[in-house]
Amino acid sequence: MINILIAEDDFRIAQVQEQFLKKIADVQLVGKALNAKDTMKLLNENKVDLLLLDIYLPDELGTDLLPRIRELYPTTDVIMITAATEKDMLETSIRQGVFHYLLKPVTMEKFIETIENYKNRRKLFYSQDEVTQVFIDQYFTKGKQQTLNQKDLPSGVDKITLQKVIEVLNAFNGGVTIEEMGERIGASRTTARRYLEYLVSIDECKSKHEYGIVGRPERKYFKKGGVY
Secondary structure (H helix, E strand, O other): OEEEEEEOOOHHHHHHHHHHHOOOOOEEEEEEEOOHHHHHHHHHHOOOOEEEEOOEOOOOEHHHHHHHHHHHOOOOEEEEEEOOOOHHHHHHHHHOOOOEEEEOOOOHHHHHHHHHHHHHHHHHHOOOOOOOHHHHHHHHOHHHHHOOOHHHOOOOOOHHHHHHHHHHHHHOOOOEEHHHHHHHHOOOHHHHHHHHHHHHHOOOEEEEEEEOOOOOEEEEEEEOOOOO
């Protein structure tokens, strides 16, 4: 479960963001702050994994808070959600290591896509103990992979189901069979094969035949960077 804090001076926008979060699995809102003072107070009182931070808070700029947040709460990630279009604001945010920068007004689709992207990269980061170049490349290109819209996918491939398949692949470092995938996503063997072969076709996973106990070969699928 990812703990999220909203720092937004407009309570109406904060309520909209709260409603968007309710549509996303495995996240929970731990608080809403209307100013910088309350933001720091709530960060001190709660374990916050992700802060959704506005720049134009009434008592202090959100960008001015970033150095203190980095010093006091180094494990808290930050996504800026702001109407600020000044390039120096973006540059400051980037140099302080924010995960993303969203310009208001933010659509529900863009909001959910960004949070899901954050979830996936966070899950990937904690999925392995050792760092390899393949792992690093996958981490830094994860955002590109997750921004596919339904219209970008071929007929018969659903975005939500595809995400489930990717999550299962990431959980099985030693590979997964078509039958195992079907059981995990609650789909038929044919459907599981279709999604796995699609990922192979776009070079997001690899496959090979392995011989089981009775000598019958079975096709196993591995995430990129997995052991095979």
